[in-house]
Amino acid sequence: MIKKHSKSLGGKGHPIYRPLGGRGDNNRSSNVGGGKKKYRYRLIIPDNSKKGSSEHDIVLTPTLSVSNDEQAKEEAALLGLLYLFPKLPHERTLPEPYRSTFLAALKNNESGGGANGGSGGNNVNGKAPSKGDTSSTTNNKKGATANTQLSANLPSFQHRNNSNNNNRNNNNPSSKSTSQQQQPVLLTRAQINEAKAQHKREVQARIRKHEAIRNANKPVEVFMSARFKKRIECLLSGDVFEEDVDLDGGEDDEVVVFNDDDDVLQSYVHQRLVHEGFNARHVTKAYKEVMKKKHGSSSNDGNDDQMMDKTYEEVLQYLCIHLKEHQLPIGFDPQGGQLDVVGGKKKKGKEPSDNGTDKDGSDSGGGGYDTNILQFAQFFGLTPREALAIYSSDKAAFTATTDSSDESTIYKRAFWKVIANAASFSDDRICFTSKTATISDEDREMNQEAAANECEALEAIFEEGEFSILRDDTSTSISIALPFGHDTKLSLEVHYINGLYPSLLPRVFITSGSFNGKGNNKKYRFGGNLHLKVAQYMKDMNPGQEVIFELFGHIQSLLQEEEDSSTSSADNDVSELLSCLKLDGNSRGSNGTSQSQPETSDQTKKHQSQAKAGQVQKKKHKSKPMRRPRERSTFWNTHPSKTPPAEAYPKLSPSLARARSNLPAAKAKGEFLSLLSDANKSGGRVMLVTGETVSRLRRA
Amino acid sequence: MHRVSFEFFLTFCSHHVFIHFPISPAHQGCGKTTQIPQFILENAPKESKIIVAQPRRLAATGVASRVALERGEPAPGKASVGYVVRGDSKMCASTRLMFCTTGVLLRQLQSQNALENISHILVDEVHERHLDTDVLLAILKKTLPSLPNLTVVLMSGKIYIQQIISQLFIIIYSQYVLLLSSLLPSNDGC
Numbered sequence: 096m097i098k099k100h101s102k103s104l105g106g107k108g109h110p111i112y113r114p115l116g117g118r119g120d121n122n123r124s125s126n127v128g129g130g131k132k133k134y135r136y137r138l139i140i141p142d143n144s145k146k147g148s149s150e151h152d153i154v155l156t157p158t159l160s161v162s163n164d165e166q167a168k169e170e171a172a173l174l175g176l177l178y179l180f181p182k183l184p185h186e187r188t189l190p191e192p193y194r195s196t197f198l199a200a201l202k203n204n205e206s207g208g209g210a211n212g213g214s215g216g217n218n219v220n221g222k223a224p225s226k227g228d229t230s231s232t233t234n235n236k237k238g239a240t241a242n243t244q245l246s247a248n249l250p251s252f253q254h255r256n257n258s259n260n261n262n263r264n265n266n267n268p269s270s271k272s273t274s275q276q277q278q279p280v281l282l283t284r285a286q287i288n289e290a291k292a293q294h295k296r297e298v299q300a301r302i303r304k305h306e307a308i309r310n311a312n313k314p315v316e317v318f319m320s321a322r323f324k325k326r327i328e329c330l331l332s333g334d335v336f337e338e339d340v341d342l343d344g345g346e347d348d349e350v351v352v353f354n355d356d357d358d359v360l361q362s363y364v365h366q367r368l369v370h371e372g373f374n375a376r377h378v379t380k381a382y383k384e385v386m387k388k389k390h391g392s393s394s395n396d397g398n399d400d401q402m403m404d405k406t407y408e409e410v411l412q413y414l415c416i417h418l419k420e421h422q423l424p425i426g427f428d429p430q431g432g433q434l435d436v437v438g439g440k441k442k443k444g445k446e447p448s449d450n451g452t453d454k455d456g457s458d459s460g461g462g463g464y465d466t467n468i469l470q471f472a473q474f475f476g477l478t479p480r481e482a483l484a485i486y487s488s489d490k491a492a493f494t495a496t497t498d499s500s501d502e503s504t505i506y507k508r509a510f511w512k513v514i515a516n517a518a519s520f521s522d523d524r525i526c527f528t529s530k531t532a533t534i535s536d537e538d539r540e541m542n543q544e545a546a547a548n549e550c551e552a553l554e555a556i557f558e559e560g561e562f563s564i565l566r567d568d569t570s571t572s573i574s575i576a577l578p579f580g581h582d583t584k585l586s587l588e589v590h591y592i593n594g595l596y597p598s599l600l601p602r603v604f605i606t607s608g609s610f611n612g613k614g615n616n617k618k619y620r621f622g623g624n625l626h627l628k629v630a631q632y633m634k635d636m637n638p639g640q641e642v643i644f645e646l647f648g649h650i651q652s653l654l655q656e657e658e659d660s661s662t663s664s665a666d667n668d669v670s671e672l673l674s675c676l677k678l679d680g681n682s683r684g685s686n687g688t689s690q691s692q693p694e695t696s697d698q699t700k701k702h703q704s705q706a707k708a709g710q711v712q713k714k715k716h717k718s719k720p721m722r723r724p725r726e727r728s729t730f731w732n733t734h735p736s737k738t739p740p741a742e743a744y745p746k747l748s749p750s751l752a753r754a755r756s757n758l759p760a761a762k763a764k765g766e767f768l769s770l771l772s773d774a775n776k777s778g779g780r781v782m783l784v785t786g787e788t789v790s791r792l793r794r795a
Numbered sequence: 796m797h798r799v800s801f802e803f804f805l806t807f808c809s810h811h812v813f814i815h816f817p818i819s820p821a822h823q824g825c826g827k828t829t830q831i832p833q834f835i836l837e838n839a840p841k842e843s844k845i846i847v848a849q850p851r852r853l854a855a856t857g858v859a860s861r862v863a864l865e866r867g868e869p870a871p872g873k874a875s876v877g878y879v880v881r882g883d884s885k886m887c888a889s890t891r892l893m894f895c896t897t898g899v900l901l902r903q904l905q906s907q908n909a910l911e912n913i914s915h916i917l918v919d920e921v922h923e924r925h926l927d928t929d930v931l932l933a934i935l936k937k938t939l940p941s942l943p944n945l946t947v948v949l950m951s952g953k954i955y956i957q958q959i960i961s962q963l964f965i966i967i968y969s970q971y972v973l974l975l976s977s978l979l980p981s982n983d984g985c
Contacts, residue, residue: 552902555881648906729888730877731903734912735844739889741836741875744867751865760826764834771835771946780939780946786825 110175111139112168115156134167135160138175153178173197177204360399364407372424373414381413382406471506474606476585476622484673485513485623507590510626511602518630524638526592526599539594546571546596549641556644558728569593575647577605579654584608585619587650589643597641603629605650621657623673628653759786827950828858828919829865832892835915835948836875840891845915848897850925852880859885859894897927904934915946922951 115135135157142151155174161167173193176185177200186194186201319327361382368378385406415423471493472482486493492509508527515522522528534542550564550573561576570592577585584607591601605626607619632649636642755761767784774782832845849855859871859878868874871894872885878894879886886893895903897918903909910916916935921928935947 551882555879555884555899556902558884644905728879728884728886730844730886730890730893731909731912733888735842735891735914738844738891741840741843741866741889741891743837743875747865747867755826755830755865758824758826758830760830760834764830767831767834768838771838771948775946781949782947783949783951784827784831785951786827 109141110172111141112171113137113139114164114167115160133160134162134164136167136171138171140175140179169193170196173200177201360403360406363403364410367407368410368414371411373418374422377414377418377422378410381410381417385409385413471510474503474506474608475510476605476607476619476625478620478623481623481673485510489513507588507602507604511604514626514630517627518634520630520634524600526595526601527590534595534598538598542594542596542598545641546591546593549597549643553643556728566593571596573643575643577647577651577654579619579657585654587647589646598638600633600636600638600642603633603646603650605629605654625650625653625657828854829862831948831950832915832917833862833865835917836892839914843891843914844912845892845917846900846913847892847894847917847919848900848928848931849894850897850920850923850928852883852896854919855880855894855896856883862892862894897925897931901927901931901934904931904938910938910942910945913942914944915948917948917950919950920952921949 113136115137138155140153140155142153153175155171155178157167157170157174161170173196177197181201181204186198189197364382365375365378369375389406389409468479468482468486471477471486472479475482477485489509489512492512493506511525512528514520515525515528550571553562553573553575554564557575563574565572565574570590573587573589575587575589577587579585586606588604588606589601590604591599603626605622607622629646629650633642633646636645760767771782774780828847828849832847835843835845847855847858849858855878856871859876863869863871863874863876866874866876868876870885871878872887872890874887874889875891876894877886877890877892878884879899880896881899900916918928918931918935921932932949939945939947
């Protein structure tokens with residue numbers, strides 16, 4: 096059995112039994128006790144994993160001798176079994192009396208009692224039951240009596256009974272020598288794993304400890320920018336630090352140390368511009384650039400004061416041109432209207448100069464008018480003279496800026512103000528200018544509902560692309576395309592505040608393209624008079640009703656008049672709007688001084704002759720019937736003879752043709768058509784067709 | 796088919812066409828709404844421009860789709876059939892048969908000479924007595940003399956006509972239409 100189990104352990108060879116010839120202490124003591132028990136075997140379980148070395152062999156020796164040779168061998172085997180497999184329940188498989196012996200040996204080893212101790216062993220030996228003796232004498236072959244004192248120096252139990260083992264070793268030198276000789280290293284797998292884990296933890300703890308020591312003493316790297324490094328080096332060496340300025344660089348306003356203390360000019364310009372709010376680095380850079388050019392041109396004349404002021408002006412101009420808008424200090428911001436930054440292509444925010452040219456003296460290409468004036472004129476269909484006069488009359492309104500308003504909105508607001516003033520239109524009747532109107536929430540809801548219904552109706556009437564609505568939280572903008580000429584696209588723009596229209600009237604504009612667009616609507620030059628007429632027409636309107644469609648019709652009729660009298664000149668119609676405003680259309684400047692017109696006398700004569708011709712044609716036109724203003728789609732406008740003929744698709748499905756032919760109406764087709772022709776001939780032109788309805792049929 | 800002369804038709808209509816049909820669940824109706832406009836259009840495909848006024852938007856769009864299908868057109872607004880209702884319109888340059896709601900037609904009639912290019916106006920479901928329909932009839936009655944090329948066809952349910960004949964409601968109805976027309980402002984062009 097032990098042979099079999101030792102194989103399963105692996106590395107263990109066959110057990111070897113060696114008799115002990117009464118040379119041990121136990122043997123002697125047994126002899127002293129009675130001299131009968133003289134057989135004792137030592138069990139050796141060799142370790143085959145290390146051949147030629149007996150250091151790792153397991154040697155088991157019973158502490159007591161027995162009188163029977165076979166029994167001594169069996170007890171040694173039981174000890175080996177107990178040693179190798181202490182946890183296996185061998186008592187289940189062993190027969191009696193081996194089972195009792197095994198259990199006793201197991202109990203003695205677990206309890207670590209006197210059986211293990213030398214003294215205990217002696218006592219037990221002294222009081223050895225006679226059963227074994229008798230059995231050995233009576234039945235020597237059998238040799239199978241239970242030995243309750245069986246025990247050995249089992250190292251696998253030493254960790255449990257360490258103290259007992261120590262006592263035993265101290266009291267029994269022979270046992271001590273035996274245990275020192277054996278010392279087998281046999282642990283359970285869990286114990287081995289635990290020992291490995293413990294060892295690993297210890298190693299890792301040592302690694303962490305050394306790592307913490309290394310981290311604690313790690314050298315800190317300090318990074319420094321090249322500029323700062325150079326500065327420190329200059330400071331340490333005693334040199335003067337000269338800052339390298341980049342106009343697109345940072346915004347740090349640092350103190351600049353000049354190379355030459357005698358450079359009064361630079362310090363003067365620098366201090367003055369920094370005081371104005373410019374960045375010191377920008378000023379230094381600009382000064383360098385200006386001075387480079389100045390040295391190139393070598394135009395250094397005049398006294399020092401003049402030269403300083405001139406240099407200051409040049410540096411200021413350089414800064415205003417090259418700096419970005421957000422880099423300019425307050426007061427130089429072009430959005431504030433204080434100073435204009437001239438870009439390469441687009442000239443924005445310029446005031447018109449007195450002589451009709453730009454500030455730099457160049458002609459803007461619009462007959463001497465400023466770009467903004469031309470845009471304003473083109474957008475609203477004004478002549479440049481009209482636009483300039485209107486602009487000059489209320490420049491503050493045209494240049495007023497708010498955060499949320501774009502340029503076109505500002506101009507619309509200002510232009511409507513001028514138009515309302517010309518038409519003597521009360522501000523209280525307009526959505527945007529009313530200050531006294533108090534509208535309750537209920538009225539606001541009703542107004543919003545009415546406006547929404549009108550928008551829906553307009554959407555239904557107009558085709559896609561002709562009608563657009565732009566809504567936000569507070570206001571609504573409606574744009575309706577107006578047909579005028581062949582290549583000119585005008586649009587009616589209606590602006591109102593949500594909840595106030597139709598209780599209050601909206602603002603209405605007839606515009607041409609976008610405000611900043613490059614449209615060339617040469618035909619649309621009567622916008623001033625047109626807006627004035629619309630405002631006068633709105634003046635007679637009663638607030639509270641939807642007016643957009645009505646305004647559209649009226650404006651369309653006005654446009655039709657203008658289209659019919661297409662030869663009327665634009666520039667000669669200034670008087671009607673400007674006369675209402677009591678403005679002089681020839682004035683060009685904001686100061687109202689009259690300047691010479693850019694047009695020649697020949698052009699004036701030509702315009703006057705065209706004006707006369709236009710007036711004649713207008714008189715002729717008044718006798719013509721007014722064109723229908725409302726309907727816009729081609730269906731309502733096109734005569735049946737100009738509409739493509741209605742031809743049904745020739746290949747109809749048989750089921751459809753059958754369904755049509757089966758209807759009662761199909762049988763009455765001929766009679767219906769004959770009656771229809773009769774009705775047309777007789778002049779009645781009204782027919783009543785009766786027949787069963789679907790609902791009636793279903794009920795039936 | 797027979798001609799009926801009532802007080803109502805004396806004041807308003809010149810002809811009355813009564814279309815018979817056998818009552819059968821298989822039939823949708825007698826075909827007034829879908830067939831009469833097509834008859835007119837097929838009879839004069841180059842001279843006619845027809846408006847069919849329906850009291851409801853759903854009826855206008857649905858009938859337009861059906862008529863377009865029967866004419867072999869892909870959809871309303873692609874060829875000769877179209878419709879205009881509030882918030883939606885399908886029409887093109889070749890549209891000759893337009894289905895619309897009575898309200899849209901009334902809105903259109905507010906403009907001058909709105910019907911100068913229209914050859915036929917078909918007013919459907921006149922027996923339902925909507926306010927819009929009554930006003931439309933009044934306007935048509937008022938402006939018909941100034942539109943020599945326009946023919947008006949009223950389409951109504953059969954049973955209702957018999958009911959109003961029995962109740963002599965026709966006279967009242969005609970007087971109501973006349974009253975409405977007298978209330979309208981005098982304007983030659985519509």
